[in-house]
Amino acid sequence: MLVAAAVCPSPPLLVPEVAAGAAPELDRARAACFDAVAVLAAARPDRLLLVGTAPEAESGDYPAGSAGSFRGFGVALDVRLGGGEPGPRELPPSLTVGAWLLERTHWQAAPPTARALPDTLPxxxxxxxxxxxxxxxERLALLVLGDGSACRSAKAPGAWDERAEPFDAAVAGALGTADGPALAALDPVLARQLHVAGRAGWQLLAGAAEGADLAGRLLYDEAPYGVGYLAATWS
Incomplete structure (x- = not known):
């Protein structure tokens, strides 16, 4: 049964070493993510699963001990997903950010594992x-990594789209009220057009939360760099 969930954005810029001089711009987002992970720890789960998205070739399950790296972003920083032997595959970026969050918050609860979903998953x-x-x-906790639209400004990665802000607002409302049906109803075609990276993970959360009595709390909802970043907890 699902006892707690945290939703966090997944940009490597959350990592101060990657953001470098721009690191202070995401201090509030970073703090919200740390608070969200603390809620998971307080729930005393038997199992923690990180959920992110990745290309089809990198999708699937990653065991405890799997390694990730920010070297592709110009930083000699490696992370591990809890203890255990390193897995055969390197964590994709979204899950690498999740592993970094666990390391920075000194996660000591249930051994974490991870799952990467294709962003095209229906x-x-x-x-x-x-x-x-x-x-x-089994007492399950989820740490769901993913961003909202990337079309909130003219300089955003996906350029400006008038549909982006309403889409992100609907997601923020659903996350803040633990409204699983609203997440389940998100349009995957629109999400893809808006370059949303969190849709599949949010809908997995909606399925896991069916029948659970959880309250939502929105911790962060902003769009630095024209990308919607959201942090929330369900507990």
């Missing part, structure tokens, strides 16, 4: 995956 499959994860009596 909503029904996302919901079904969440339901399967939450089945049984």
């Amino acid at each position: 909503p029904g499959d996302c919901l079904a995956a969440g339901r399967e994860l939450a089945a049984g009596d």
Whole structure:
């Protein structure tokens, strides 16, 4: 059963070493993410699963001990997903950010594992995956990594789109009220057009939360660099 969830943005810029001189610009986002992880720890889960998106070739499950790196972003910084032997594959960027968050908050609760979803995964499959994860009596916590639209300004990675702000506002409302059905109803075609990186993970969360009595709290909702960054907890 799902006992807690945290939703955090996944840009490598959350890592101060990657952001360099721009690091202070994301101080509030970083602090919100740390607070969200603390809520997961307080829930005393039996299992923590990180959920992010990745290209099809990098999708699938990653065991405890899997390694990630920010060397592709010009920083000699490596992270590990908890203890254990390194897995055969390197964590994709979204999950690498999640592993960094756990290291920075000194995660000591349940051993973490991770799952990368293709960003093209249909909503029904996302919901079904969440339901399967939450089945049984095991106390499950989810750390869902993903960004909102990348079309909130003219200089955004996806350029400005008038549909972006309403889309992100709807997601923020759903996350802040633990409204799983609203997340389940997100349009994957529109999400793809707006370069949304969190849709699949949010819909997996919606499936896992079905039948759970959780309250939502929105911790962060801003769009630095024209990208929607959201942090929230369900507990």
